[in-house]
Amino acid sequence: MNQTERGNKHSELIKGVLMKITKNKSDEELMQHVQEGAEWAFNALYERYSQRILYFMYKMLRQDEAKAQDLLQDVFLKIVEAPEKFDVKRSFKTWIFTVAANSCKNYFRAQKGGFLALEQAPELSTAPALIQVNSAAFKKQLNNALDELSYVYKEAFVLKYKEGLSLQEIALVMDCPLGTVKSRLSSATKLLGKRLAPFKASLFVD
Amino acid sequence: MEIHDLLEAKAFEELNAVEQAFVLEQMSLEAYENARKAIVLSQSLFELESAQIQPKANASNKALLALRAKNKAAAPRQKTAWVAALFAYKIPAWQAVAALLLVFFFVRGLGVVQQDQTIIIANESLRDTVFMKEYITQIKELPADTVVKVVYRDSNKKEKAAQRVFASNHTGQPSKGNVNVKPKAVVQEFEDVLQYYNNAASAPASKDTFLQLMSDATYF
Numbered sequence: 001m002n003q004t005e006r007g008n009k010h011s012e013l014i015k016g017v018l019m020k021i022t023k024n025k026s027d028e029e030l031m032q033h034v035q036e037g038a039e040w041a042f043n044a045l046y047e048r049y050s051q052r053i054l055y056f057m058y059k060m061l062r063q064d065e066a067k068a069q070d071l072l073q074d075v076f077l078k079i080v081e082a083p084e085k086f087d088v089k090r091s092f093k094t095w096i097f098t099v100a101a102n103s104c105k106n107y108f109r110a111q112k113g114g115f116l117a118l119e120q121a122p123e124l125s126t127a128p129a130l131i132q133v134n135s136a137a138f139k140k141q142l143n144n145a146l147d148e149l150s151y152v153y154k155e156a157f158v159l160k161y162k163e164g165l166s167l168q169e170i171a172l173v174m175d176c177p178l179g180t181v182k183s184r185l186s187s188a189t190k191l192l193g194k195r196l197a198p199f200k201a202s203l204f205v206d
Numbered sequence: 207m208e209i210h211d212l213l214e215a216k217a218f219e220e221l222n223a224v225e226q227a228f229v230l231e232q233m234s235l236e237a238y239e240n241a242r243k244a245i246v247l248s249q250s251l252f253e254l255e256s257a258q259i260q261p262k263a264n265a266s267n268k269a270l271l272a273l274r275a276k277n278k279a280a281a282p283r284q285k286t287a288w289v290a291a292l293f294a295y296k297i298p299a300w301q302a303v304a305a306l307l308l309v310f311f312f313v314r315g316l317g318v319v320q321q322d323q324t325i326i327i328a329n330e331s332l333r334d335t336v337f338m339k340e341y342i343t344q345i346k347e348l349p350a351d352t353v354v355k356v357v358y359r360d361s362n363k364k365e366k367a368a369q370r371v372f373a374s375n376h377t378g379q380p381s382k383g384n385v386n387v388k389p390k391a392v393v394q395e396f397e398d399v400l401q402y403y404n405n406a407a408s409a410p411a412s413k414d415t416f417l418q419l420m421s422d423a424t425y426f
């Protein structure tokens with residue numbers, strides 16, 4: 001066994017021990033430790049949320065992975081720089097998604113002209129020609145349909161059907177009333193439904 | 207019941223009668239099916255894409271470095287903060303009083319223990335000494351309300367009277383019994399004492415002053 005392998009084994013072992021320690025701790029408890037400067041707690045939170053936040057931002061930034069990676073670093077940097085801003089009595093999940101959503105909004109605001117009007121429901125392009133449901137072309141078509149949704153519709157849709165947040169949690173993230181969230185979700189599903197009507201419902205198979 | 211949850215969870219055929227009625231109140235069957243299809247396909251796309259997109263291996267480095275720098279900067283502050291917190295810590299007055307009483311009785315208890323230890327040491331050093339103790343061997347029962355009067359008497363009264371007589375004789379004139387004491391020797395001794403006093407004292411004294419001092423310091 002060479003030194004690199006031993007190093008990898010060692011780091012795996014440490015990772016395993018940390019996993020055991022942090023397994024039973026809630027996000028809020030971990031965040032409390034981060035506020036006290038605990039690196040292990042930060043790593044645990046990063047393990048739990050980095051992938052989810054990255055994908056959420058990837059979708060919100062119209063599949064711009066490089067930008068999503070940059071903003072992911074910024075989100076966790078914000079957590080480290082001002083952890084005291086988080087109230088441990090509240091939900092960490094809604095807080096971190098709020099930080100991520102705000103980062104995306106700020107990015108679009110900085111990119112003048114690249115931001116769709118928040119509440120404006122766009123005119124969807126006409127139904128596509130016959131495309132196989134499990135093809136790459138269909139994935140692209142679906143992504144286009146999602147991107148054609150207004151920013152807030154897409155945000156509500158992704159938070160609900162990808163991240164599994166409750167309507168109340170989405171209302172907190174989007175900083176709007178519950179009724180508004182319901183209305184945005186209804187509009188998003190309705191628009192997407194219309195757009196995808198010509199296709200037969202089928203799951204992607206790779 | 208929430209339409210968005212139903213859309214995600216069940217196809218229209220899988221809904222029970224109540225749920226179907228609830229859905230049909232809000233949208234048509236076709237709209238439900240289309241919306242559900244959009245959700246199912248989107249979720250499938252999300253799963254597929256999210257498995258392919260992973261954070262970069264060093265993505266957390268920036269934040270970790272910032273955290274370490276923050277910890278390093280906060281370390282000396284934490285020490286002073288600890289001391290400050292110690293002094294700033296407030297407790298109720300009754301707790302403070304209770305703590306003081308506790309300390310008082312604890313210290314008092316320590317004193318008792320030390321006293322006991324001293325007694326033990328004294329006993330050890332006097333182990334060859336014969337102690338006599340008087341024990342009460344007879345108990346006399348007295349009727350209730352009896353007044354017991356204890357009278358203390360000076361047993362050496364006669365001896366003290368004799369000493370006083372001797373002192374008065376000695377100061378007045380030399381006793382005839384002291385025939386062996388030569389006046390010159392007495393004078394010489396007096397001179398020596400005066401000399402010693404003058405050497406020792408900061409201010410020299412005359413013979414009269416010295417005699418006055420002697421008479422003040424001596425009981426005649």
